[in-house]
Amino acid sequence: MPVFLDSTAATFEAEFAALLTAKREDSPDVxxxxxxxxxxxxxxxxxxxxxxxxxxxxxxxxxxxxxxxxxxxxxxxxxxPAAERDALERAAERIRAYHVRQMPQDVHWTDPxxxxxxxxxxxxxxxxxxxxxxxxxxxxxxxxxxxxxxxxxxxxxxxxxxxxxxxxxxxxxxxxxxxxxxxxxxxxxxxxxxxxxxxxxxxxxxxxxxxxxxxxxxxxxxxxxxxxxxDMIAGPSEILVIADAENDPDWIALDLLSQAEHDESAQSILVTDDAAFGRAVAAAVDKRLETLERRAIAGASWRDFGAIITVRDLDEAAELSNRVAPEHLELCVADADALAAKITHAGAIFLGAWTPEAIGDYVGGPNHVLPTARSARFSSGLSVLDFMKRTTIARMTPAALKAIGAAAETLAISESLEAHGLSVRARLDRLNGDQP
Amino acid sequence: MPVFLDSTAATFEAEFAALLTAKREDSPDVxxxxxxxxxxxxxxxxxxxxxxxxxxxxxxxxxxxxxxxxxxxxxxxxxxPAAERDALERAAERIRAYHVRQMPQDVHWTDPxxxxxxxxxxxxxxxxxxxxxxxxxxxxxxxxxxxxxxxxxxxxxxxxxxxxxxxxxxxxxxxxxxxxxxxxxxxxxxxxxxxxxxxxxxxxxxxxxxxxxxxxxxxxxxxxxxxxxxDMIAGPSEILVIADAENDPDWIALDLLSQAEHDESAQSILVTDDAAFGRAVAAAVDKRLETLERRAIAGASWRDFGAIITVRDLDEAAELSNRVAPEHLELCVADADALAAKITHAGAIFLGAWTPEAIGDYVGGPNHVLPTARSARFSSGLSVLDFMKRTTIARMTPAALKAIGAAAETLAISESLEAHGLSVRARLDRLNGDQP
Missing domain, CATH: 3.40.50.1980 (Nitrogenase molybdenum iron protein domain)
Structure with missing residues (x-):
């Protein structure tokens, strides 16, 4: 049984905090x-x-x-086999098309x-x-x-x-x-x-x-x-689904299970504004777990780390989701765009019920290497930028050096870095005609 | 005495490799x-x-x-004091103006x-x-x-x-x-x-x-x-200066020393296409070391890790610099832009003799937190992006899911992730009218 939480309960804050800090992985010290x-x-x-x-x-x-x-x-x-080759080629093509758009631009300008x-x-x-x-x-x-x-x-x-x-x-x-x-x-x-x-x-x-x-x-x-x-040190995977009552409980159950089947340490969380819908999803999960090939793994993950959280409204759902900072976030609600605007921390967002997370794992285009274990608070999924680096560029003119050099010299001296200051001073002196 | 290398010498490759792999820091195991x-x-x-x-x-x-x-x-x-306050404010303003330009854009599009x-x-x-x-x-x-x-x-x-x-x-x-x-x-x-x-x-x-x-x-x-x-784990700092004979040896000496004075483990390297100029810089360094406040530190760094490398031409200079992947790179040559185009790995580039590296430490605008110890091969200086993260977004329509869903299902099955496949299949079946 996953945990059932209700955001209006007096015990909610403590229970939610426990969910956030639950140790899901027992990393051996190797x-x-x-x-x-x-x-x-x-x-x-x-x-x-x-x-x-x-x-x-x-x-x-x-x-x-x-x-x-x-x-x-x-x-x-x-x-x-041909079907798998075709699917891989299709996936490669779509992933490439998405990532090509990430190529960064070089920039330069002249300042005042x-x-x-x-x-x-x-x-x-x-x-x-x-x-x-x-x-x-x-x-x-x-x-x-x-x-x-x-x-x-x-x-x-x-x-x-x-x-x-x-x-x-x-x-x-x-x-x-x-x-x-x-x-x-x-x-x-x-x-x-x-x-x-x-x-x-x-x-x-x-x-x-x-x-x-x-x-x-x-x-x-x-x-x-x-x-x-x-790249990042990946931890066990997780999904958070925010769904209203207008969803097919079986679809949402499958989305939760598609995370749970990865690993016994995976975590699947449903946040809904309708308690009855939450129970319907729980029942659908149980039904699917009867026959799922990886039911041992998915069942253990759902039992140990699964959660169904009932909230007052979708604003509260967004707020809780931001505290989780989930790797994958599905927004299965009427106005997914409006809800997405309230999300501040998530690895990847899947908008609307026609976008199961599994699409993102294979053929959607965005990367499926995403920040786990709440690290979406500070990191991003894999991208083209992970394989590039930025070199900053500066060119002073004599006039520019004259305008800002003295400030550099002052700061260098205040930091007791004399040669720094002298390297600027020698040039300024030349400009001022104090030296040949 | 720094090492003097000549790229035409038979022993050069071995000597340069030794320079690259020299252990400059003795990190205690804490x-x-x-x-x-x-x-x-x-x-x-x-x-x-x-x-x-x-x-x-x-x-x-x-x-x-x-x-x-x-x-x-x-x-x-x-x-x-007022002078230092003004200098700090000037620096802050310029650093802010540079970094504001790094703010990334959100992007979305609709695919075919x-x-x-x-x-x-x-x-x-x-x-x-x-x-x-x-x-x-x-x-x-x-x-x-x-x-x-x-x-x-x-x-x-x-x-x-x-x-x-x-x-x-x-x-x-x-x-x-x-x-x-x-x-x-x-x-x-x-x-x-x-x-x-x-x-x-x-x-x-x-x-x-x-x-x-x-x-x-x-x-x-x-x-x-x-x-x-x-952010990165910073190592000792380094500078590489590529300079032709048309430079004031004292300016270049001061630029080398402004790195060396940071730390006994810092490294300053001059690469020049003119052996006589290299000797003139070495003499200028020695002269400045007589009076420099931090001469003990700068002298040790220059003696233990400094290098003056004479090369056949500037192309070779760029090539060697790319192997070093220096944190700071000064290009004090007639056509600094042309040389910069050949640089593939460097934390920051300073173009022309009027741009001493110290300007970049304080008031240039670009960040002075830069990749050290050859890590410019794979990382960048600190930027606005280090304090942001990217959330990927995808929204399928029923038609889009129909177009690409089967490929996702095929790949999910090939990876033995049944629930992934079923989460797509359940939606495709609805579209195909196979389920209510």
């Missing part, structure tokens, strides 16, 4: 192990990666077979003092994408990570995707090919992150690493952060 | 201590912060005196299938800025961190600035007031970072923490990353 693995890979390179892959993935590799060969990729790709100011965007030279093996090996995630990088203009794009016991997901390889990936290494875990960050004899280091992974991968990303850029 | 401090603050709140401040800063505080009172701030601000797609930007609700105490207590850094947050629309902006032995820098308080900061806490170290991330009885938690700090602060920021957003 930091010591990961630290050793990274040190091994830095010291021994390929040999460490190969040894660790034999140990953890039960797969014997050599430097020559760390990466899939073009022939292997081609062979695996031909195994993908005559100084030219502005900035320029350039892509990261090389990016590495981690793709988990086994259950969570999602071709859609390959598209969502690799296409923004490719659109950004990243020159060299590599994937590390472990293949435990040699099991390959052909859809992952096809998605990589559709996304412009150059090289796919069949390695995983902290060793893959270390190899991409520091390089080995065979694997050239990259500048940015993105993509989801287990606790070892997350700890390794945290450790290499600074040496390379990383 | 992670265990920091972990304890964070746990203390989480468990005990104010009491822990007060105890730690007494121990490390030799300052007795109570919950009531954790923050400066408005009267104290007012009193300290009146101590600032009739789906509405786009994104919206919203500010972080609360941001915390760390300002180091003692030697590195720079009012200019307050402006550079707080103004972008204020421009972004951050509602609540707080500062933690330790005052060891109760010593206050009035300029820091004035800079905070000029930047729209709401509250200034006189606490520092890992305890300040923990208090801002997790909150105490007195200090409300923030969503994003930025600002430089010592090894303890850096380790604490790394640890709270995920709970809150953080």
């Amino acid at each position: 930091d010591a192990v990961v630290s050793e693995i990274i040190a091994d890979v830095r010291a021994l390179g390929d040999a460490a990666v190969i040894e660790l892959t034999a140990r953890f993935d039960r797969l014997a590799l050599s430097p020559e077979t760390l990466a899939f060969s073009p022939e292997e990729i081609e062979r695996e790709c031909t195994k993908v 003092e005559g100084a030219m100011l502005g900035w320029r965007w350039t892509p990261v030279s090389a990016a590495g994408l981690y793709v988990p093996g086994g259950l969570a090996s999602y071709p859609s995630s390959v598209l969502m990570n690799a296409i923004p990088a490719h659109v950004a203009g990243v020159e060299r794009l590599v994937i590390c995707a472990p293949t435990p016991d040699g099991k390959v997901n052909p859809l992952v390889l096809l998605a990589a090919r559709l996304s412009g990936v150059d090289t796919i290494y069949r390695i995983g875990g902290a060793q893959a992150i270390a190899a991409m960050a520091y390089g080995t004899q065979t694997i050239r280091p990259v500048d940015k690493i993105t993509g989801p992974g287990n606790a070892y991968v997350a700890a390794a990303k945290r450790r290499v952060f600074g040496k390379v850029g990383i | 992670d265990a201590v920091v972990s304890e401090i964070i746990a203390d603050v989480r468990a005990l709140g104010d009491a822990a912060v007060i105890e730690l401040t007494a121990r490390f800063d030799r300052l007795a505080l109570s919950p009531e005196t954790l923050a400066f009172s408005p009267e104290e701030i007012e009193r300290e601000c009146t101590k600032v 299938e009739g789906a509405m797609l786009g994104w919206r930007w919203t500010p972080v609700s609360a941001a915390g800025l760390y300002v180091p105490g003692g030697l590195a207590s720079y009012p200019s850094s307050v402006l550079m961190n707080a103004i972008p947050a204020h421009v972004a629309g951050v509602e609540r902006l707080v500062i933690c600035a330790p005052t060891p032995d109760g010593k206050v820098n009035p300029l820091v308080l004035l800079a905070a007031r000029l930047s729209g900061v709401d509250t200034i806490y006189r606490i520092g170290g890992a305890q300040a970072i923990a208090a801002m991330a997790y909150g105490t009885q007195t200090i409300r938690p923030v969503d994003k923490i930025t600002g430089p700090g010592n090894a303890y602060v850096a380790a604490a920021k790394r640890r709270v990353f995920g709970k809150v957003g953080i």
Whole structure:
């Protein structure tokens, strides 16, 4: 049973606060192990990666077979049935069309003092994408990570995707090919992150690493952060649906379950202004849970972290949603636009009942790599900007330096940074004719 | 003596690689201590912060005196001499004018299938800025961190600035007031970072923490990353100057020294196409080092990490600079624009000999918080965007869902995510009239 909350109850604030702070994930402390693995890979390179892959993935590799060969990729790709190939291509096309619009503009202008100011965007030279093996090996995630990088203009794009016991997901390889990936290494875990960050004899280091992974991968990303850029450290997924009584309870139940089926730690929350509708959705969830393939996972998530919250009105719904800052937010209400205007923190908004969250996971266009665990308070989903960086630009003229140089000199002196001040003063003196 | 390299020498590649990988900072491993401090603050709140401040800063505080009172701030601000106040105001105004231009646009459009797609930007609700105490207590850094947050629309902006032995820098308080900061806490170290991330009885938690700090602060920021957003982990500063022979060696020497005087670990590199000019700059540096106030620091930095590299031509200079990915890059050459077009990795570019880097530290307008230690390969200087986040938006129409829904369903099934597929299928069935 999920929790049922009523915003008019005296106990509501405490219950809602408990929901917000519930610890959904028991991250094992793997930091010591990961630290050793990274040190091994830095010291021994390929040999460490190969040894660790034999140990953890039960797969014997050599430097020559760390990466899939073009022939292997081609062979695996031909195994993908036409319907899935078409769907992947459709998804890739739509994701690309969305992300192309994110390309930032370079800007420069001349200010009243005559100084030219502005900035320029350039892509990261090389990016590495981690793709988990086994259950969570999602071709859609390959598209969502690799296409923004490719659109950004990243020159060299590599994937590390472990293949435990040699099991390959052909859809992952096809998605990589559709996304412009150059090289796919069949390695995983902290060793893959270390190899991409520091390089080995065979694997050239990259500048940015993105993509989801287990606790070892997350700890390794945290450790290499600074040496390379990383995306967020993803936590368990969540959805919040704000729905009025004019919805089909079964649709909303399926939307809640499509989050719950990801992971026992996932969280699905319904906020409604109609208590009876809330109960109808709960019943619909229970009915679907009888037959759902992943009912064990989805049922555990719904039981442990699910919630149905009845509110006075939609304004209150928006307010509570902003406190949750959900990764995914569905607004299934008559005037979704008006409600959306009140949302200040959310990873992605899905407007109206015809926009199930699952559309966004695959073919909507926006990225499905989104801030989890309330981090939409301060971070955004993956985008083209994650694979670019901005260089600021300034050019003073003698007149501009004359206008603002003295202020710089004053501040430099106040900070006891004499050379800073002198570097400005030497030029000002020249302008004033005090020096040749 | 700095190293002198010549790109035509047989040993150049090895020497340049050594320069790139030289370990400039010996970060003490303070992670265990920091972990304890964070746990203390989480468990005990104010009491822990007060105890730690007494121990490390030799300052007795109570919950009531954790923050400066408005009267104290007012009193300290009146101590600032007029020239410095004017300079700070000038700097604040220019920094604000630059950063206002970074405000991003919301975008939405309707695609060929009739789906509405786009994104919206919203500010972080609360941001915390760390300002180091003692030697590195720079009012200019307050402006550079707080103004972008204020421009972004951050509602609540707080500062933690330790005052060891109760010593206050009035300029820091004035800079905070000029930047729209709401509250200034006189606490520092890992305890300040923990208090801002997790909150105490007195200090409300923030969503994003930025600002430089010592090894303890850096380790604490790394640890709270995920709970809150953080900016980069800053390393020692660096400058690379590309200059031809048409420059005054003394100007270039001062620019190199203005980086070197920051820190013994700072790095200053001159790249020139004229060996004689390189020697002239080296001589000018030595001359200035005889009298510079911070000659001990600047001298050590120049001796240990300084470099003068002679190259065949400016194309080669750009190429080497891109491998360094310097935080600050000065282009003191005849056609600085043409050379800038060849730069792919740099935090900030200063065009022409009339633009000393120090201008950018104070009054140029662009931010002086820039990616260090080669991280300009993958990251950008601080900007308004660091205090905002993007929410993606999608709205399907029935027709749009009909056009792309089947592809989503196919991919969901291929990923064994049945509820995802069903959430789309239930709606498609309604459209097809298969269900009421």
